[in-house]
Amino acid sequence: MAGHEKFNFKDILELDAKIREVGADITHSDDIPVLSTPIVINGRECANRFAILPMEGCDSAPDGSPSDLVRRRYERFFLGGAALVWWEANAVVEEGKANELQMMITDRNVSSFASFMADMKEKSQRKNGYSPVSILQLTHSGRYSRPHGHKAAPIIPQHDPILDPRVGLDGDEDVVSDEYLASLPEKYAHSAVLAREAGFDGVDVKACHRYLLSELLASHTRGGIYGGSFENRTRLIREIIRAIRKAVGDDFIIASRFNVFDAHPYPYGFGVDKGDMWKFDPSEPVSLVRMMIDEGVSLLSNSAGNPYYIYPQVTRPFDLSSMGIPTPDEHPLESISMLFDFTECIQRAAGDVPVIGNGYTWLRDFIPYIAASNIERGRCSMVGLGRCAIAYPDAPKDVISGKGMDRGKCCITCSKCTQIMRDHGTTGCVVRDSGIYAPLYRRFRAEAEERENG
Ligand SMILES: Cc1cc2nc3c(=O)[nH]c(=O)nc-3n(C[C@H](O)[C@H](O)[C@H](O)COP(=O)(O)O)c2cc1C
Ligand code: SF4
Numbered sequence: 001m002a003g004h005e006k007f008n009f010k011d012i013l014e015l016d017a018k019i020r021e022v023g024a025d026i027t028h029s030d031d032i033p034v035l036s037t038p039i040v041i042n043g044r045e046c047a048n049r050f051a052i053l054p055m056e057g058c059d060s061a062p063d064g065s066p067s068d069l070v071r072r073r074y075e076r077f078f079l080g081g082a083a084l085v086w087w088e089a090n091a092v093v094e095e096g097k098a099n100e101l102q103m104m105i106t107d108r109n110v111s112s113f114a115s116f117m118a119d120m121k122e123k124s125q126r127k128n129g130y131s132p133v134s135i136l137q138l139t140h141s142g143r144y145s146r147p148h149g150h151k152a153a154p155i156i157p158q159h160d161p162i163l164d165p166r167v168g169l170d171g172d173e174d175v176v177s178d179e180y181l182a183s184l185p186e187k188y189a190h191s192a193v194l195a196r197e198a199g200f201d202g203v204d205v206k207a208c209h210r211y212l213l214s215e216l217l218a219s220h221t222r223g224g225i226y227g228g229s230f231e232n233r234t235r236l237i238r239e240i241i242r243a244i245r246k247a248v249g250d251d252f253i254i255a256s257r258f259n260v261f262d263a264h265p266y267p268y269g270f271g272v273d274k275g276d277m278w279k280f281d282p283s284e285p286v287s288l289v290r291m292m293i294d295e296g297v298s299l300l301s302n303s304a305g306n307p308y309y310i311y312p313q314v315t316r317p318f319d320l321s322s323m324g325i326p327t328p329d330e331h332p333l334e335s336i337s338m339l340f341d342f343t344e345c346i347q348r349a350a351g352d353v354p355v356i357g358n359g360y361t362w363l364r365d366f367i368p369y370i371a372a373s374n375i376e377r378g379r380c381s382m383v384g385l386g387r388c389a390i391a392y393p394d395a396p397k398d399v400i401s402g403k404g405m406d407r408g409k410c411c412i413t414c415s416k417c418t419q420i421m422r423d424h425g426t427t428g429c430v431v432r433d434s435g436i437y438a439p440l441y442r443r444f445r446a447e448a449e450e451r452e453n454g
Pocket of ligand 1: 053054055056057088089137208257303315316317358359360361362384385386387388417418421427
């Protein structure tokens with residue numbers, strides 16, 4: 001390992017030298033126009049190779065519908081030039097919300113999603129000449145459910161001696177029943193039907209970041225029909241995909257954002273070597289990809305790690321960690337290289353099915369060069385932007401227009417948006433959107449300190 005370091009490169013030559021020094025497989029290309037080439041997903045054309053990754057704000061209206069802050073965030077995404085907007089985590093059941101204000105499409109509020117979506121499609125079409133493909137991320141937060149107030153209300157598929165104490169469990173509680181899990185496919189299917197009615201192009205069966213479906217993938221110690229063997233651990237995902245397909249027909253994208261690698265020890269982690277949790281074992285993730293494609297999934301996005309645990313660099317490489325999280329030993333370029341390798345592995349397994357890569361934000365204004373190279377090399381089909389998008393929503397437009405990215409607008413990977421989430425607040429970019437989010441950061445920090453102290 002090369003040791004952690006903050007971003008400090010004047011030009012691409014300096015970055016290249018560091019990449020060589022740490023031995024990362026990160027390359028760049030000057031063929032920026034490759035990022036403007038269209039790509040078709042299940043009959044829908046994406047006008048370019050930029051995708052906005054799901055970025056939740058924990059700021060929906062109390063009934064789960066788009067609040068003013070949600071509308072503002074998506075208007076910025078829709079007009080910023082990306083060809084695909086992967087909407088944030090949307091709970092399929094109330095008890096599976098990760099926070100009180102998580103997005104949740106329901107029979108009662110679907111019309112407000114529909115009118116907002118129609119407005120966004122019209123505005124983006126008028127402004128950019130295309131409207132981004134929209135995917136809604138369907139989620140059940142499982143272990144990280146907290147539907148009311150500040151009290152965790154975990155729903156766990158298996159006990160985990162490392163993660164249980166962190167959500168207030170002592171190991172004696174019941175794990176979620178097979179009957180409960182078997183009731184979920186129809187809830188996912190109903191949310192998908194509502195999403196289609198609201199004008200979304202598809203839904204994501206979310207299985208990343210150790211929420212319910214992600215933890216189920218790793219539930220080696222669970223008994224019954226949803227635990228133990230690979231067949232059992234993937235059963236619920238299969239049942240959900242089938243239920244959605246039956247409910248929405250063929251002309252609708254079913255996507256999945258899933259964890260390729262948990263960075264968590266066997267028998268509690270997925271995609272990890274049985275003897276070394278830091279070693280990637282691609283065999284099950286690759287089988288999962290093939291299974292999902294056989295079931296009709298036509299878009300994938302890989303992620304990794306557990307943002308609630310102490311190795312968040314596995315999910316999002318950073319300069320500064322959030323409070324109480326140790327700075328990792330590895331260089332951010334090593335973490336990025338690992339994420340690119342995961343995407344490449346999944347893209348190779350997926351063949352023609354597009355995979356959206358991640359891990360770009362730390363690279364600031366060098367993103368277009370590295371992204372162009374990854375597209376040229378076939379390491380991914382689209383380039384996903386997470387924190388970059390909330391800091392600098394117009395980045396795709398600036399790249400596509402030839403203007404290039406402005407470093408002064410880029411995310412500085414300070415983890416303050418994550419800190420707000422950890423403090424149970426509504427989040428956004430504290431640095432580049434400071435008019436709104438700097439006061440919110442201070443307010444939720446103070447409230448969290450008050451709770452911690454008494
Ligand atoms: C504030 C915040 C909210 C996020 N919300 C979601 C989410 O709703 N669903 C999801 O799959 N990932 C979510 N993520 C993870 C991002 O989509 C992305 O994988 C991660 O930030 C790494 O990409 P980046 O380096 O471009 O930021 C979130 C990350 C942050 C910082
Ligand atoms: S607060 Fe803004 S600058 Fe800091 S990590 Fe989040 S998006 Fe990036």
